Amino acid sequence: MRIQKLLLPMAVSAATLALSGQAMAETWKMALGDAAGGTQYELGTTFADIVEEKTGGEVTIDLFPNGQLGSEQDTVNNASMGLLDLSVLAINNITPFSPTVGVLTLPYVIQSPEDAKTLTQGEIAEELTQNTIRDAGVRILGWAYSGCRRLTNSARPVASPEDLDGLNIRVPKNEIMIAAYQAWGVNPAPLAWSETFTALQQGVVDGQDNPYITIDTMKFYEVQDHVTDSCYVFSLQPLIISEGKFQSLSPEMQEIVLEAGQEATSHSYDFLLESEEAIKKRLVEEHGMQITEPANDEQQWIEMATGIWPEFYDSIGGKEKLDQALEALGRDPA
Ligand code: MLT
Numbered sequence: 001m002r003i004q005k006l007l008l009p010m011a012v013s014a015a016t017l018a019l020s021g022q023a024m025a026e027t028w029k030m031a032l033g034d035a036a037g038g039t040q041y042e043l044g045t046t047f048a049d050i051v052e053e054k055t056g057g058e059v060t061i062d063l064f065p066n067g068q069l070g071s072e073q074d075t076v077n078n079a080s081m082g083l084l085d086l087s088v089l090a091i092n093n094i095t096p097f098s099p100t101v102g103v104l105t106l107p108y109v110i111q112s113p114e115d116a117k118t119l120t121q122g123e124i125a126e127e128l129t130q131n132t133i134r135d136a137g138v139r140i141l142g143w144a145y146s147g148c149r150r151l152t153n154s155a156r157p158v159a160s161p162e163d164l165d166g167l168n169i170r171v172p173k174n175e176i177m178i179a180a181y182q183a184w185g186v187n188p189a190p191l192a193w194s195e196t197f198t199a200l201q202q203g204v205v206d207g208q209d210n211p212y213i214t215i216d217t218m219k220f221y222e223v224q225d226h227v228t229d230s231c232y233v234f235s236l237q238p239l240i241i242s243e244g245k246f247q248s249l250s251p252e253m254q255e256i257v258l259e260a261g262q263e264a265t266s267h268s269y270d271f272l273l274e275s276e277e278a279i280k281k282r283l284v285e286e287h288g289m290q291i292t293e294p295a296n297d298e299q300q301w302i303e304m305a306t307g308i309w310p311e312f313y314d315s316i317g318g319k320e321k322l323d324q325a326l327e328a329l330g331r332d333p334a
Contacts, residue, residue: 001048003036004064028061028245030086031069031078033093033193038217039268040088040237041065043144046267047086047239050260055253061086067194073097073173079242080137088144091236092174093193098135099315101128103325106312107180107305110234113272115329116145120236120265124325138240141261145272146211148231152224153207154200157292159228160300161185170196170205175315179308180232184301200224211235212280213272221287230294232305239264309334 030048034040041063048061069075072089076097079087095102103109103124110116119125120143129140151158153167161184171177171188181188189205199205200223207224214235215221239261246254283289294301313319323333 001045001052002060002062004062004068025057026059028059028085029069030061030063030088031067031072031075031084032063032065032087033067033072033075033089034065034214035217035219036063036065038213039144039146039211039272041217042271043142043237043239043264043268044086044088047142047260047264050263051256054256054260059253071192071194073192076136076138076240079240079245082242082244084242085245086141086239086241087138088237088239090146090172090193091238092172092177092233094132094136094138094238094240095174095176098128098132100131100135100317100321102176102312103316103321104128104236105174105176105233106309106316106322107176107232108302109322109325109329110236111148111231112234113145113147113269116143116234116236117269118328119325120145122328124328132238132240133243137243139243139246140238141241141257142239142265142268144237144239144265144268146213146235146237147272147276149209149211149233149235150215151207151209151228151230152215152220152289153226154203154224155206155226157226157228157290158207159292159295161304167206168204170199170208176308176312177233179311180305183304183308197223209233212276212283215289216279216283221283221289225288225290227283227289227291228294229291230298230301232301 030044032040032044044063051059051061072093075084075087075089076094078084092105095105104119133139155167164184164186169188170191171181173190178188178190191199196208197218326333
């Protein structure tokens with residue numbers, strides 16, 4: 001596995017086969033939306049190392065962090081067209097291409113790492129993977145668990161939805177997340193992830209939301225002072241492979257990438273549990289961020305945001321899909 005730090009123009013994937021039909025060493029490209037060092041990077045490097053080891057070095061994977069290969073949404077398009085092999089991106093940036101995945105980003109469905117693990121393993125995840133192959137031409141091989149998305153801003157402590165009044169908050173270009181902010185009474189600014197740091201830095205927007213690990217990896221503490229310890233969406237980051245690429249692999253090679261995806265997922269879960277608290281502490285103690293607890297145990301946020309669920313029943317494949325997820329989590333139907 002190698003990390004590519006140079007900005008490179010988009011290049012066609014270099015899958016190479018010898019004329020004799022014998023496999024030659026190949027290098028695959030993996031895009032990461034985040035900077036090196038966070039949960040995307042942990043998942044990506046673990047996957048790359050396992051593939052390299054299991055193939056005896058026949059396959060090497062180069063990682064391109066920091067959106068070097070385009071915005072996270074661009075990487076879905078590129079993988080779908082066979083111009084990119086692999087990408088790790090936030091789930092909210094794949095949902096526009098395969099809306100049923102939205103069941104995992106409906107506000108307050110996933111409330112903990114355990115919930116996230118439950119819904120990314122087993123029947124529900126398998127169905128969502130089949131849907132992304134059908135809708136977007138990409139297959140989910142594994143998941144990074146990044147933690148709850150926490151609201152940050154540069155202006156003031158935010159404890160209740162009314163405190164958002166007058167703040168311009170960046171959200172991903174994702175209908176569900178836009179609707180959640182609208183339910184809290186503000187019109188957020190949908191912006192690509194690759195433009196977010198600069199927009200915060202230049203004051204084009206006042207705030208955004210992402211997990212503690214991402215706030216740290218992306219150095220948002222340089223441009224944001226306040227964090228609300230909220231948990232409206234759990235940040236899952238699928239590792240996707242171009243389905244065309246996957247189908248071009250031998251059955252043995254397919255088995256290797258599937259196994260590597262599972263092993264990297266398991267590592268990602270442990271990484272989150274081991275690192276999140278320490279990172280949260282560092283954001284306060286070393287970088288001076290101020291953490292605000294949501295008022296009344298987040299009840300007002302929850303009531304307002306979960307009110308949008310019915311708007312998305314059609315796009316997630318029917319209310320029964322949400323109920324199935326809630327049942328898997330041991331909760332009452334919607
Ligand atoms: C986003 O806010 O667009 C994503 O959550 C960023 C990420 O991929 O970490």
